[in-house]
Amino acid sequence: MICGAGVDVAPIARVARLVRDHRPQIARIFTASEVTYCDAARAFRRDGRYAAAFAAKEAVLKALGTGWRSDLEWSDIETRGASAGAPVELSGGVLREAERQGRVRVFVSAAVTSANAIAAAVAERD
Amino acid sequence: MTRDEIADRVAQALVQALGVSRSDIRPETSLAGDLEAESIDFLDVVFRLEKDFGIEIARGELFPQELLRDPNLVAGGKVTAAGVAAIRERFGFTDLSGLAAGLSVEDLMNNMLTVRLIVDYVEHKLRAAASAVER
Numbered sequence: 525m526i527c528g529a530g531v532d533v534a535p536i537a538r539v540a541r542l543v544r545d546h547r548p549q550i551a552r553i554f555t556a557s558e559v560t561y562c563d564a565a566r567a568f569r570r571d572g573r574y575a576a577a578f579a580a581k582e583a584v585l586k587a588l589g590t591g592w593r594s595d596l597e598w599s600d601i602e603t604r605g606a607s608a609g610a611p612v613e614l615s616g617g618v619l620r621e622a623e624r625q626g627r628v629r630v631f632v633s634a635a636v637t638s639a640n641a642i643a644a645a646v647a648e649r650d
Numbered sequence: 651m652t653r654d655e656i657a658d659r660v661a662q663a664l665v666q667a668l669g670v671s672r673s674d675i676r677p678e679t680s681l682a683g684d685l686e687a688e689s690i691d692f693l694d695v696v697f698r699l700e701k702d703f704g705i706e707i708a709r710g711e712l713f714p715q716e717l718l719r720d721p722n723l724v725a726g727g728k729v730t731a732a733g734v735a736a737i738r739e740r741f742g743f744t745d746l747s748g749l750a751a752g753l754s755v756e757d758l759m760n761n762m763l764t765v766r767l768i769v770d771y772v773e774h775k776l777r778a779a780a781s782a783v784e785r
Contacts, residue, residue: 534690542690545666546697553693582689592689595709595716 527625528647530586533640534579540571553578553598561604575641576634577603583645584612584630588621596621603632612645622647651776657769659702664765667694675765683760699768705775712763712771714740718755729753741767743774 543550550559554577562573580603585591600618604610612630614622622628626649634643661675668685681687681695696707710716714737718724723733731751737758738746744767749758 538690542694542697546694546701549697549700578690592692593713593715593719597709598693 525649526646527649528587528589528645530583530588530645530647531643532579532582532586533642534575534582535640536568536571536575536636537639539575539578539641543571543574551599553581555599555602557602557604572636572641576636576643579641579643580612580632580634580645583632583643584614584618587630587645587647588618588625590621603634625649653769653773656703656772656776657765660699660765660769660772663695663698663702667691667698677764677766677769679765680761681763681765695768699772703772703776705772705779707775710740712768714762715759718758724755727755729755729758744770 542553554562554574558577562570562577564570565573578598581598581601582592584601584603585593585596590596596617600614600616602613602615604613610632612632614630622630625647629648630645631648632643632645634641636642657677661672664670664675664681664685665672668681668687668691670685674685679685681692685691687695692713696712699705700707717733717736717740718729720733720736723730723736729737729749729751734749734751737749746762749762
């Protein structure tokens with residue numbers, strides 16, 4: 525049963541600036557796997573991947589009905605490329621929140637334009 | 651570091667993070683309500699403050715969202731008397747005398763995080779770090 529949905533748009537240039545200016549701290553936002561995936565692409569495509577991952581995380585938090593909260597880590601959500609309706613890997617506080625709601629599976633899909641990344645997430649429980 | 655120096659560096663961090671003009675930044679300016687900061691902007695601000703002042707900002711020290719999920723602290727979308735007490739305790743480094751029971755969570759989130767609160771927070775963190783070194 526679908527029990528939540530979320531969508532988010534992230535400006536690519538804004539996310540790229542965050543990543544560029546705070547590279548040592550981005551592990552607090554993106555998992556190691558996400559960083560590896562994003563950095564494997566060059567220039568604009570790389571920026572688009574980071575923006576898509578960020579938008580996906582926002583969309584997941586909206587699907588769970590929490591939005592961003594200080595007790596949840598961005599890196600608790602691993603998006604796995606977020607391109608094909610893939611389930612996201614939850615951990616830490618976000619996983620606890622999903623389990624508390626009985627919403628243990630969240631699926632996300634993302635797309636990138638020249639300026640923005642958009643992501644949609646759906647939360648499902650039995 | 652004097653309070654004026656802290657305030658100036660905080661303002662510079664906000665200008666860089668949010669792309670706003672220096673003249674937009676006054677002590678009472680709220681990041682969300684006045685400068686329309688979003689989650690990515692808050693991340694940018696936190697990272698810049700940590701770097702510029704050599705401090706570590708733990709989760710929840712500047713943002714009270716998880717307190718606002720406690721049904722004892724918020725009822726019907728409004729902060730309860732217990733909620734006011736909990737927020738004042740968490741943010742004891744700044745003056746929240748204007749915070750009153752009955753304030754909506756939305757208004758709180760839009761207006762609580764002001765430039766003055768950030769300056770108070772940084773001043774408090776730097777003072778705590780300095781006294782730890784002296785001990």
